[in-house]
Amino acid sequence: MRLTAEQEAFRDDLRQYLDSEVDPVVDDLDENGPLDRETLLTFIRDLRELGIGFDPETAPQFFGDVWRFVITAEEVSRVWPSLNVGLMMSFPSVFVRFASSETREAMLPKLERGECLGSLAVTEPSGGSDTARPRTTARKEGEEFVLNGQKTWVGNAHYADVVLVVAEDESAGAQDMFLVDRENASFETEELEKLGWKGVSNARITFDEVRVPADNRLSTMFSNAIGAGNDMNDIVPFPESVTQLFFEQKPLNATFSFMRTGMAFMAVGIMQAAFDEALAHATDRETFGSPIGGHQLVQETLYDMRVGLETSRQLARRAAESLETGSEDARLLSSMAKGYTSETCVDVTSNAIQVFGGEGLKTDNRLERYFRDARVMPIPDGTTEIQKLIVGKELTDLSAYT
Amino acid sequence: MTDELARRIEASFEKDDDQLEEDLPELLDDIDGQADELVREHPALVSRLLGRMQEMDIAEFVSENPETADQFQELLWAGVRVLAENDDEVSEQITEDISVNFEADDCPMTGHLRTDADAGTVTGGSGHLDDSDLTITGPADTLVGLITGGVDPIQGFMQQKYEMDGPVHKGTRLAPIMNSLSEKAATPQ
Known part of the structure; x- marks a missing residue:
């Protein structure tokens, strides 16, 4: 797949924002986390300016475009996975518009402000x-x-x-x-x-x-x-292809497919950050008079990392494509992508520490944060074991978990 | 005239569920061919009868009395047809031609429904249409509940009480029609 010019521009603007506004503060904020409400809202307000959010005006263009959604998951997670979680977990607020009058009265003004x-x-x-x-x-x-x-x-x-x-x-x-x-x-x-x-x-x-x-x-x-x-898409701001899956794969399962695809791209973002730092270190750091990247075993490690990153990205894209087309494989591919990329990003971030050697173990180094954030990935939104059982059920039509 | 039939139905309400279930095949046999007339002349009575039937285990009844399943549906659909043809509220909801097949997954019961936007009518019956927009599959009592008002179509779908295949927009347009029909069915005329 190729991103459209509009999607590329969206990604470039987002990268620019993340690099200039989030990257300089991420280490301090993460160390002293969790974020307080007001700090999280500061980022959410900024992201809204870029077309990312869950308010009635922004949600249709954000959740309604699979590629915007996954680009955001990857790019934000490349810099700070926690921010991605805080943002995406706010999704249920889209339902405020259709709630009881007392909830609407209390929350609709906040929702319309994106807060x-x-x-x-x-x-x-x-x-x-x-x-x-x-x-x-x-x-x-x-x-x-x-x-x-x-x-x-x-x-x-x-x-x-x-x-x-x-x-x-x-x-x-x-x-x-x-x-x-x-x-x-x-x-x-x-x-x-x-x-x-x-x-x-x-x-x-x-x-x-x-x-x-x-x-x-x-x-x-x-x-x-x-x-x-x-219409269904007025209520849940997913693309029509995804709401069609509400019929074919049940509403909760289709929602999980959407969110798990986002998780797969989140893992890709973490891997990309770890790989970039490992590669830069491998070409800068010298031992025995030459960069460590010149050593065969370091090159092998970089090979493993890059293969893990690329296969993960491709599988995550396959899952996103299946959502975009409303494919009957959406549940299978999103679970496969979430399970595979989550496990792979643990390996890739571990390898990044290996490339750094002792430096990678220091807590003032981002490598250890990448590894800790990666290690969380195989657990929430369905453990890897659950993803395997879902894939098994999709492949065989026989459930091993009921 | 269906007055005698109406008296017999009225009398059947005095009986307990087991006795009613036993009498129902004969009663439905007598209704056969007069369903439309009965609904027009005694709408509240039919509404009550369908309500009582909803309290039964429909799947078990249909499985034990397969020959009366079609008669039961004919009565059900006659009720729907008559409700829709004289009711502006129902007609106003019919903005699209939609065809639906129903299939029970716990007994041999199939049915269908068709809306006609121009005529503002809903028709239905037993058996399947060759080419339907939507297919609804679920337990027999849920399918009957969808028609008689015991099951809210959207709520039932979201709570996974039944499954629906077909274009999602047809499903969302069908739901208000079903709701409006079932409200009428539940209200004594």
């Missing part, structure tokens, strides 16, 4: 990411649902304005999602200390009798919005 931060609460302490059988429950009481349960590893949880929570809808006997807005409901969060992605907040959330309006149930929001004459 309504979102969060997605899927994983549970006891059940992992088994979205089909969440233990968090939603009990119907009059015109409200009452949420009870715990979620963990919730990105942006500390400062998010709205959280989209996967829960068992007891009234329907089915899994659904519920939009909780923080102005009308409160819940406890507990920050999680973690190995990588230190710039972004990940927390455990406890929902204890948290009441949300019945109209904040996601399936009701869709029903109401379509009843009011909206």
Whole structure:
């Protein structure tokens, strides 16, 4: 594939911004992470100027163009993966427009300014990411649902304005999602200390009798919005090819395919940063009177890194193409890409440290951050093991996980 | 005139579910051929009968009484047809020609629906159309619930109670029609 002139210009503008505004501050901010709400919003406001965001004006051109979305995931992650996570995890705020009147009243002005931060609460302490059988429950009481349960590893949880929570809808006997807005409901969060992605907040959330309006149930929001004459793409600002996959591969699976493709490009961005630094070091650093890049084993390491980077990028692009065309392989390719690139970026960033030798182990060197951020990649949004089972199911039509 | 039939249906409401289920094949047999007339003359009664039937295990009923499955659907679709033909609210929702096949995945029940934007009508029946825009697959009671109002079409889809194949925009245009029909079906006329 080749990027269009417009997509290339978009990437160039983004690179310029990241190099001039984020790169100089990233080391300090990551070390002292997670970001506070206002600092994250500063970056989000800047990115909005470049056409990246989740407000009603920006979301259709950003999430609605697969290539803009993946270029952003790769380029932002090349400089700072945590910023990419903070940005992408805000996606659920797009649903504010279709929520209950009280949520709209509280959050719509923020959303329209691009300042309504979102969060997605899927994983549970006891059940992992088994979205089909969440233990968090939603009990119907009059015109409200009452949420009870715990979620963990919730990105942006500390400062998010709205959280989209996967829960068992007891009234329907089915899994659904519920939009909780923080102005009308409160819940406890507990920050999680973690190995990588230190710039972004990940927390455990406890929902204890948290009441949300019945109209904040996601399936009701869709029903109401379509009843009011909206198309699926008005509600979820994905390309039509992806919303068509809602029919063919179920809405949640199609959303995962979209987000996992973004994760694959995130891994590519981390690898690119590590490779660039390793290559520069290999040609600058001298031992025994010549650059270390002249040694055969260093060249072999660089070969391995570059092959890992290129195969990852190509597989991630195949996944993006499958989303763009609405291919029936979208679920298979996005899981394959997420699993493969996540594991490969651990190897590539580890090899980058190897090229640097002892220097690569120092905490004032970015190499160790790249490695820590890379090591997180195979876990969230479905572990590599889960991705393998999804691919296995897609290949054989036999499920090994139900 | 369907007054005698109406009296028998009325009497069947006094019976418990098991007895009603036992009597239903004979009742549906008697309704056969008079469904449209019955719906026009006794809409509230038909609405109640369909409501009672929704409380049954439709898949089990159809599996045990395969010959009455078509009669059951004919009554169901007669209700839909009559509701749509005289109701401006329903007609206004029909802005596109849409054809849909229904297929139960837990019993041998197939059906179809077709909307006509020019005429503002909805028609349906048992069996499949040769070339439909959409195919809806799911448990029989969910499919019946979609028509009678027990299952919200979008909510049911999002909660994965049934699957839909075909162009997404046709599906989103169909949903308000189904909603409007099921609201009418659930409201005693």
